[in-house]
Each structure stands twice: as structure tokens, then as C-alpha cells.
Amino acid sequence: MSFLAGEYDVIVIGAGHAGCEAALASARKGSRTLLLTLNLDALAMMPCNPSIGGTGKGHLVREIDALGGEMGKNIDKTFIQTKTLNTAKGVAVQSLRAQADKKKYQEEMKFVIENTDNLDLKQQEAVEILTEDEKVSGVITHTGAMYKTKAIVICSGTYLKGRIIIGDVSYSGGPNGIFPANKLSDSLKKLGFKLLRLKTGTPARVNKRSIDFSKMEVQFGDKEITPFSFENEDKDLDYDEQPCYLAYTNEKTHEVIKDNLHRSPLYSGNITGIGPRYCPSIEDKIVRFADKERHQLFVEPEGLNTNEMYLQGMSSSLPEDVQVKFLRTIKGLENVEIMRVAYAIEYDAVEPTQIELSLESKVVKGLFTAGQINGTSGYEEAAAQGLIAGINASNYVQNKEPLILDRASSYIGVLIDDITTKGTKEPYRMFTSRVEYRLLLRQDNADLRLTPYGYEQGLISKERYENLLKYEDAVNNEKSRLKQVKITPSNENNQKLTEIGTTPLRNTITVYDLIKRPKISYDDTEIFDENRAELSRRVKQQVEIQIKYHDYILKQQASIDKFKSMEKKVLPEDINYNEIKNLRLEARQKLEDIRPKNLGQASRISGVSPSDINVLLIELAKNK
């Protein structure tokens, strides 16, 4: 028997990285919000790697922050090492990554949520979605509590019919020893969702005291801290740095694994879910790259008040006894004690082409999904979707237009467009190479790109928005000023130029032009511009990047203009592709399936050819 337990505008199911962002965004936008979780102690849990950010993912966190999300701020409170990756490469591919104190990360996030107005947090398992007139109307939990609502965001992570596999052992379970959610996916199926079965895995955690670090290579982070949140830009963040360590597998390790391959569920057929290629298990690597003599593994701390260490690179679904055996062949791990054994996990997800760009489902109105349920992988990918789904669930309830970010605006836009347009066969991970306009979509300018949207959505304060405008002005003013500062080809100047490692002048140029030269920084040019005012670190950085890459930025801008003209050609909602004779059959089916919003999106569907797009163009013109 169920009973009416309450009434909300938005209910968020699941309090992982997607759910937390969704609930905070919805509540902060003024919608009465309920956040349900299977276990309050699993809120914002990091069941896999102990870090936030990394290539491509760091961009997502900066974008979340620019839009008014929480992830960046939360990791800034709880990191124990940070590093900007790819500093030897161009600005477009530089990404920030921080090692997190996992437990502290959870605590801080939980505390923020508990202190947010309009937001209730409850430990309840949602078992059924209620609908009325093809719209969501409520949620029933396992205790029979019925909550009425206008919108629902499902962020179920790997919990739906979760199944743990460790070698020849397998059982029903969620991540990290938490129990699974076995009923909700049946409710989704009943509503008409097509479900996928996906797989992921995590390596073992071992006791720090059982490791001989003297046999490994120690790795520290950057000395100068770059915060994730733009709000912390000028603050001195307090942290207690912990090192990571690098170790290697060897012939013996590979031998143990090869001898026990028959006990791996991957080879015995005991795993049916599709796993991601970008995190293959160690046994997979050894089989596929048989000629490689050794593989790297990174030993990373899980937090300050714990001895658990994470073994990046050693994900495995071999039986526990084999895991112990092969780990002990590794230098430094001879006496290692496993605290949590590596496992693979299978779970239900929804086919993401059933989802709109707003993350509302096409199946039931008012039902939004975010995170691993949409076929993605990663904390950052989840949080990004959670934020958008939370914003749009609230907009839906408040009868406002959804926030849709396109591919030219952000990594978030690329992520959502990719999964909803193309679908995915394996858990989807962000890579910078998925982004067409990555020179424009840098992590350093995420605030310039997205904070205006965050402000518009009510998630960024007026003060922060005005600071952004001031910052933008400062950058533009400095750029204009540098165009006026001239350097003559005098002997003295040419001497200085040679000293900073660049070629002497024949004609007068401006400081602006000098910065365009490779390897010349803004600071290098101060000797020609002695009266310059002292600017903040980020103004200087932005000025330098914008000048240096100006020509290439223009080039990308031109491709964006072309891209936008296709995105502006909206396909009518009632268009019947089956009636358009000139479309090829495959294109008709795909278009009917995915129902793209505009021609640009249509052109990205695999199976829709350029000539099909021409046919659609004509169709659009006819109906004008």
C-alpha cells in the first residue's frame, strides 16, 4: 500500500554526481526539489578513480562551474594534488586534474545540499514512475511512500539491476558494496524505454602500509595551484598535497594473467554488457597487446584519512586469488594486501537517442535522464548532464524555454549532441578530439563562453556576472592598448629581442604583433612596454592567448558560422519522414527514430547522407 508522502516540482532520483548537480540547479532556480538516494552515505561517491578532471573532463568541470554548478567548487575544497596536463602542448588541449580526498568530497557535497533552500534530501529507493496523460506525475518508493511531482530527473548511475562480477563469482549488487536498484528499470521499460546493458569496472584498492614505495617513481602535482572554480581564481587554496606513484607490470605479471585467462568472465562469456574500450582490463591489455613487455600502473591515494590506494591501470574481472597473485609480482607490491577487490559491474541504461537535447525523454513528458543511465561514463560527464537536466526540469515546470548548448558553445554541448544524435554502444567518455572547435572551447575561457548562460538561468549571481563583464573589458582594453605600443627596429630593441630568443626587426611593429610570434609571452614583452599597468594573472593569460591564436581562432570562427547556419534550419515537429519520397529508406528510418531538431543535427546522424540533407532542404523550402 502506498501513501501520499509529499508534493514537489522536481524529484531527482539518485544522488551521484549527476543527481547532486540536478537537484542543486533545480532548487536554486526556485523549484521545490526532492533528492532521493538509496544510501545517504553514498552521496557524491567516487566509486572508481580518486580524481576529478583530466583531458577533456577538466573542460567539462570548468564549464559546469561557469554555468553555476557545484563540482568545481567542491573539488577545490577537497583536492590533495592538482596538475595541469599537456602544458607542453597547445592551450586548446590543456586540462586540469585534481586528486580528491574521496570521503571529504562526499561530506562537503552532502553539506552543501543539506543547506540549500527548496531542497529535501531523503534515503529512499524509487521503484516506480507514475504518469498521467503521458506526463510524469509522481514517484513511489520501496516503503510505499508516494510523492507527487511535475518533473523527474533519473540519475541512476550503475545501480539499475546492477550485477557484480569477480572472476567466476557474480551477484546482484551496486557499486562499492551498496545494494542495487532492481525495480526502477522495469518501470522504465513499461513506460516504453528501450534499455541497454552496459559494463564498467574498477581496479583493486590496496593498503598503503603493504606497499614498498621506494621501488616506485614518486609523482607530485603542480607547485602553482590552478583552481577549478572561477570563483576561487584569486584565492589561496589551502590543501595538503599527497603524491602518486608510478609502477610497472612485468613478464611474471603477464604470465600469471595468461595462465588464468580461462577464469575470466570476459573470456568465458559470463559478461554480456558492453564495456568501454578506453578502460580495458589488465587481462584485456595483455591479450591485445601481447608484444608489450610492461604496462604502467599509477598508485593514487584515496584520501587523507585512509590508507586505501587506488591502482590505476589495473582494472580486472579475474578471480580474487588471481588478482592477489598477479599484483604481488609487481615491484613494490610484493607484499600487497588488497582491501577492496577489483570488480566489473553490469547495469541497465536507456538508449540515449530516446532523449532530447534538453535531456527530457521523448518517451514521457517531464522525465529527464542524466549520467550513466544515458550511456556515458565518468563523474564529470555525469555532473555536466545533471546540471543541464536539473536546469531544464526546472524550466519545464516553470514553463520556460529549455537551455540547449550547441557543439560550438561547449564540451557539454558536444557531449549531449553526440549521445542523443548518434547514440552509443559503449559507455561514452569525453575526449578533446570529439570537439570540432576545440581551439575556441578552451578551459581558460569557459567563463567567458558560458557564465552569461548561467546568469540568465539564475545560477550565477549578479556580482559574479558583473565581475565577468569587467574582466572581459579589461582583456579587450589591454588588447587594444597593445596595438598602439610600437617597437622600432633600433639596435637596442633588436638586442633585447635577441635576448628573449626571437629574431630582430627590420620595420617597426607593435607589441601586439610581437606576442603573435611563437614562444613569446605577454610577460616577455614588458621590456618594450615599461609603463604597463599590473594586470591580474588571468587577464594577462587571456590577452596572450587571444592575441597569439587570433588567426586560428578566426579560422575556426568561420567554420562555426557555417555550422550555425545549418543549426538554424529547424525541422518541423510534425514532419513525416516516411512521406518524403526522395529520402533513402535508411535515412527515413533513422530520421523517424531520432527526430532531429534541425538540419545540422540531422546531418550528424550516421546513415543520413548529404543528398538526403538536400532533399530535406527542399522539403523545408516547400513548406515555408
Add this chain to the structure above:
Amino acid sequence: MFKEDTIAAIATPSGYGGISIIRISGSEAFKVCDRVFKMKKGSIFDVPKNTINYGHVVDKDTNEIIDEVLVSKMCEPHSFTAEDVIEINCHGGMSVTKDILNLVLKNGARLAEAGEFTKRAFLNGRIDLVQAEAISDIITAKTSNFAKSAMSSLKGDLSKRIDDIKADITNMLARLEVTIQYPEYDEEDLTNNEIVELINSMKSKLNKIIATFEKGEILKDGINVAIIGKPNVGKSQLLNALINENKAIVTEEAGTTRDIVDEVVNIKGVPIKFIDTAGIRNADSKVEKIGIDKSIAMLEESNIILFCIDTSRALDTEDMDIIKMLPDDKEILVVLNKMDLNTNMDTIKAFENYKTVEISALKKEGIEKIENKIYELTGLTEDDEVGNTLVSNVRHKNLLIGAREDFDNAIKMINEGLEVDLAEIDINSALGKLGGITGETTSEDIIDEIFKNFCLGK
């Protein structure tokens, strides 16, 4: 795919009509026109709509005047395409018209695809529904035709060879990307030298494909062969012998062939257009002056130059002057004529370092030798037949040339010391262009490649 950029094309049928029109349509039509068109006063922006304006087409890089033209200006939506439209009326010659078109393309317009002006007219509502249905049919027809022609042009090994270059690019991008996505794994970075070397090898593959287009063009459109020489060395006789037709006037009096006469002859399946230039010499007469200027222009337009010499006489200053004006970048075949008369050995010796052929135009001896030499100089072989060339489609050729430019840019950026991920913008652009011929390569393909070849992950 349809794009609303500014397009241009020659709007009049190709041939030798009195006037040709180059049409430019799109939001930047006036801007493009302004970059190539100079009026006595003001610019195209200042003149009212629906006017015809006198001026010159000037290549601003060289400051060279290309032609004297009339330019019509039409403003949106009152034009054929309902966009801003410029029409340049120029003097009919194909070479001038092509030069102007190339200049326009260099200054921001894109070459229009077949039927694209009509398509825009339709899309912008200038054509009514009945016409629209008709065009819809045409476009569908074009698609199936395109499919057919694509099938036939891809039937050779074009698609295989392009896919090969695409695979090289994808492979290189995967190697570049893997160290970007996984900076801490011990995969080795490609060095700049290695990258440049890889791009150069792709470029040379691309060049080979582009060269086949040029061969295809020769087979389709033929080549121009100019006949040059001082008066009375037997140029018209030679032409007559080559075409077996008495079109050029043959006379004993120096300087009577004033108009440029041309004839098309089929040599081993290649259309060869012979251009008999006016006898070049230092003329005082004004009429002849024009003829001589035209001859010089004709040399520019020709692919092969037959330089006619009277071997019965010693070389004089007039011969020497012609030698001096022979362009370096053309194939030159020296025709040693009048071998039936007493030969002056010094004259023959002077051309030791040239490709030569000995004939007697009067007695029609050695004509076949000239034909063989000309065929040789086209670079064609018996295997090259129409339909056998890899690239015959202009759109394909433009995409290939565009991809080559992207490669050049990428190399330039790397050599300038810029980060490789910037050069990747150009490399990706090249990949996109090649994809425009054989089908897209997506970022997913690159990611596939990464995980196929590199060992990474948690």
C-alpha cells in the same frame, strides 16, 4: 551540402562568344567584387542598385589589369537568387574569363556547384511551387546521376587511393591524439620532423591524384598549341599541313597573317587546338602591333609552343628576340622547317639544347613526327583514356587542391614552431575535404584508431 556562403561561376556557355559573364551571389558578393573591381571613382558599394558600371578587373597582388569590364549590381531580394548578386561582363576569351573567375575565387567566393544558382533561387522563394517540383526532380535526378557518376569515377581506384590517404591521416591523428588524451602514459610523441615527413608523404600521394585530373582535363578539353616564329618561316604552311585545310592565309608578303587563326585537330584522341599567331616582328604599323600583343597573350594561354625556324637562313635578330620572349614554364618544340632547301648548319646548331623536329611544311614531310612529339609532351600514355582518369569532377578536384593547401598550412605552422594541436585544425580540415569525396571520417574513427593501436586505460 547546401551552404549560404558566397558563390561564383561563369554564367555564359563556354566557347568563344563576344562577351562572357561571371556571376557572384551571396552576402559577400559586393565585398568580393570590391576586391577585384576598380572604377575611376568610388567603389561598387557606393553605386546604386540595378546599375551597370564601367571599370577594370585588377589583381591587387600584382596590380595587373586583367580586363576592361562592365559590372552589374543587384541587391537582395531583387535578383535571380534573391541574394546580393554581381555580374561581371568581360571580353569573351576563355582565358580572360577564367582568370577573372580565379581572381574572384581567390578573393573570398567559392566555386558554385552545378545548378547552385538555381537551387538558391528556389530556396529563397524566387521560383514558384510548380517550378519547385520540377527542380526537386532535377535535384533528385542529379543525385542519382551523381551516384552513377560517383560509381563510375570511384570505380577506378580513386576512392581506394583517397581512403588510403585518409587512413594515413587518421593514423597520424590517432598518434597525435593519444598523447594528448593520455599525457601520462608512455606512448611516444611524434617529433615535428616525423609529422612533417608524414604530411609530405600524404601530400605526394595527393599530388599524384591531382595530376590525373589534369590529364583528364587534357583529354576532355584538349590543349592549346601556339605556332610562333618570325614572318615567312612557314607557320601557315605548317598549320595547313597539320589541319589539311586552307583556313590560314598563306602569302609571300611578310606580315599578312594578322588575325589569330585557330583550328582543332584530333591527335591520338586528344583535341589539339593550333593557334597560328601573327608573324611576330618589330612592326611599326598599328594594326600589326595589336596582332603582336595578342600573339604574346596567346603564348601565355598555350600549353605547348611550336617555334618555327627557317633552316635555310642564318638566325637574325628577329629570331633572337623571339627566343628571348619564350616563356620558361611552357613546353617548347622547335620546328626546323624548310629542310628541303639548303640547310644552314649554324641555325640547326643553335637549337642543340632544345627539343627539335625537322620538317618540310611545303612538302608535308615530317608532320607525323610533330604530332608524335606533341602527344609525347602532353604526358599522356596509351593507357589514359577518357573515363579512365581518376578525377574528372571539378568539385573533387577543388576538394583535393583544398586538402593540399591544408597540408601546406599545417607544415608551415609546425615549421613556425606552433603547437601541433593547432596544425591539427588544418589536418582535420584536409580530412574533411577528402571525406567530401568518399564519405565522412568522424572523430569516432580516430578514437577507434587510438584504442585499436594503443594500450591505455584504468
